[in-house]
Amino acid sequence: MEDNQENLEGSRSRLLESENDDNQSDYSNVSSDSQILENQGSVTGTIQKQLKYFSRRLSQLGLEGEAEVPSEVVRLQDPPLATSRILQRLPEATNKVVEKTQKEQLHNSNLDEKINIKFQPIGNIPVLLPSVCKISSNQKFSVILAFLKKRLKLKFVYCYINNSFAPNPHQIVGELWEQFKVKDELIVSYCGSVAFG
Amino acid sequence: MNVIQNLLWQGSVNVQIIIDSELLLPGVPWQETIVNLRLPRNSYLILCIPLILKQTGKFLKLQFDSNTYIPWFEFENVPVYWNYPIGILFDTLTGLDPAQRDAKYFKSEDMIYYWKLQLGFCSITDCNQNGIIPFQSHESNQAIKKYWIHQWKQACFILNGNSKKIMSFSNNDIELFWQSILERDPVKFMDLSNKIIPKRPHRLPIVIYQILPTICISNPVVIIDNTNRNFQTVFDLMKREFPNYFLNVNNDSGTYNIAKVISNGIEIPLEMKLLEFYLNFKSMDGFLYISLSFFTQSN
Numbered sequence: 001m002e003d004n005q006e007n008l009e010g011s012r013s014r015l016l017e018s019e020n021d022d023n024q025s026d027y028s029n030v031s032s033d034s035q036i037l038e039n040q041g042s043v044t045g046t047i048q049k050q051l052k053y054f055s056r057r058l059s060q061l062g063l064e065g066e067a068e069v070p071s072e073v074v075r076l077q078d079p080p081l082a083t084s085r086i087l088q089r090l091p092e093a094t095n096k097v098v099e100k101t102q103k104e105q106l107h108n109s110n111l112d113e114k115i116n117i118k119f120q121p122i123g124n125i126p127v128l129l130p131s132v133c134k135i136s137s138n139q140k141f142s143v144i145l146a147f148l149k150k151r152l153k154l155k156f157v158y159c160y161i162n163n164s165f166a167p168n169p170h171q172i173v174g175e176l177w178e179q180f181k182v183k184d185e186l187i188v189s190y191c192g193s194v195a196f197g
Numbered sequence: 198m199n200v201i202q203n204l205l206w207q208g209s210v211n212v213q214i215i216i217d218s219e220l221l222l223p224g225v226p227w228q229e230t231i232v233n234l235r236l237p238r239n240s241y242l243i244l245c246i247p248l249i250l251k252q253t254g255k256f257l258k259l260q261f262d263s264n265t266y267i268p269w270f271e272f273e274n275v276p277v278y279w280n281y282p283i284g285i286l287f288d289t290l291t292g293l294d295p296a297q298r299d300a301k302y303f304k305s306e307d308m309i310y311y312w313k314l315q316l317g318f319c320s321i322t323d324c325n326q327n328g329i330i331p332f333q334s335h336e337s338n339q340a341i342k343k344y345w346i347h348q349w350k351q352a353c354f355i356l357n358g359n360s361k362k363i364m365s366f367s368n369n370d371i372e373l374f375w376q377s378i379l380e381r382d383p384v385k386f387m388d389l390s391n392k393i394i395p396k397r398p399h400r401l402p403i404v405i406y407q408i409l410p411t412i413c414i415s416n417p418v419v420i421i422d423n424t425n426r427n428f429q430t431v432f433d434l435m436k437r438e439f440p441n442y443f444l445n446v447n448n449d450s451g452t453y454n455i456a457k458v459i460s461n462g463i464e465i466p467l468e469m470k471l472l473e474f475y476l477n478f479k480s481m482d483g484f485l486y487i488s489l490s491f492f493t494q495s496n
Contacts, residue, residue, distance in 0.1 A: 076413070077412040079411065084409070087409060089495070091492075093455075097442065098410055098455075101441045104441075165360060170280075170414060171416060172416070178418050179416065196350075197343070
């Protein structure tokens with residue numbers, strides 16, 4: 001019994017290590033894990049224990065619920081100096097309205113509303129788990145590209161919205177979501193090479 | 198192609214490119230590396246990089262086909278993004294006010310106005326920090342072609358609800374479409390773009406490029422209501438996006454708008470129908486680019 005327990009713990013730690021090392025093997029690990037459990041089943045007994053085990057594993061790996069794409073500070077870029085001098089030539093009343101609008105825009109960008117992104121792999125590329133992530137709606141699409149490259153440990157990632165087009169990296173994710181969402185999710189397909197040229 | 202479309206297609210901007218002096222070989226005066234160009238508004242800055250490098254490459258410290266450094270343009274220390282049409286970059290970054298243009302820039306017939314840009318090189322890390330999309334200088338034409346076709350796919354998706362129309366183009370069609378921009382052939386361009394744009398689109402691909410008080414680029418959802426008269430004019434869109442700036446279609450009811458709508462260097466009447474605006478003023482990538490200009494004291 002103790003040997004069996006040790007085997008189980010051993011296989012769990014191996015599983016965790018392998019998942020940390022290589023995300024590509026996510027699916028295969030889960031299936032091999034299931035086989036291990038089938039063998040263990042005769043020892044541990046009930047299906048209930050297996051379910052508990054899976055539940056614990058899911059919580060360990062963060063596969064339950066949704067993850068979050070880390071935000072980047074939104075930097076507001078100043079205009080060229082000569083152009084910004086136009087502001088000095090505006091009537092006082094106009095300047096007040098411009099200032100008020102800027103404050104409103106800043107307030108809106110700080111609201112930090114979250115939207116859902118559903119990641120779909122194309123071809124032979126690691127599966128991102130969980131597949132649905134939350135991201136601040138005021139982030140640029142380039143943040144998603146950087147997030148995928150980091151998570152998948154790849155130098156290049158090609159992303160497409162609705163399996164159709166690669167958006168401008170400057171585009172605001174919230175605006176893409178509003179324009180192209182499907183069931184409240186922005187569907188982003190990703191690939192290690194050009195998929196839709 | 199109607200008269201407006203034809204005139205817009207011919208619109209151009211005089212540009213003077215100056216190479217960053219730190220990049221020049223010792224002893225080379227920067228004046229010798231100046232490149233003067235007249236560039237179509239409906240084109241990309243990146244397309245002239247091979248020409249600039251051909252003329253100035255011998256004066257540069259580094260190899261321009263280097264994979265390490267990316268060429269980029271700047272205007273008064275502000276990056277000029279290569280992936281937007283030249284016209285909208287010029288209108289916004291210079292804060293163009295068409296009403297002031299003649300008085301400001303064309304004081305006599307012997308004068309020409311040009312936009313002075315600096316060409317520099319940066320590492321990929323610097324590119325990312327400045328928001329510049331990295332590309333290799335020796336494949337600048339391919340980089341912009343790929344970007345342009347995806348812009349059209351996105352525009353097609355907005356106009357039609359999917360990108361099937363452009364995705365069904367053959368490779369030859371795509372090449373002809375791209376060549377129509379490089380060769381400045383408006384007839385060929387309209388023939389192919391008309392295959393993508395439906396007669397009564399439900400949504401319009403629009404980009405609003407704001408420069409003041411800070412740079413802000415937005416792609417609002419613009420749904421045209423074909424069933425009634427609501428939300429059909431330029432004013433309707435502006436009132437929704439900038440309620441503080443646009444109060445009335447006409448400045449004749451005691452309250453005044455503080456901004457005006459500019460596209461392709463022209464002030465757009467607020468009562469213009471959005472669809473008409475899009476069809477006549479759209480750019481070569483299927484999007485309609487709009488900038489705002491404020492009424493100054495002299496206005």
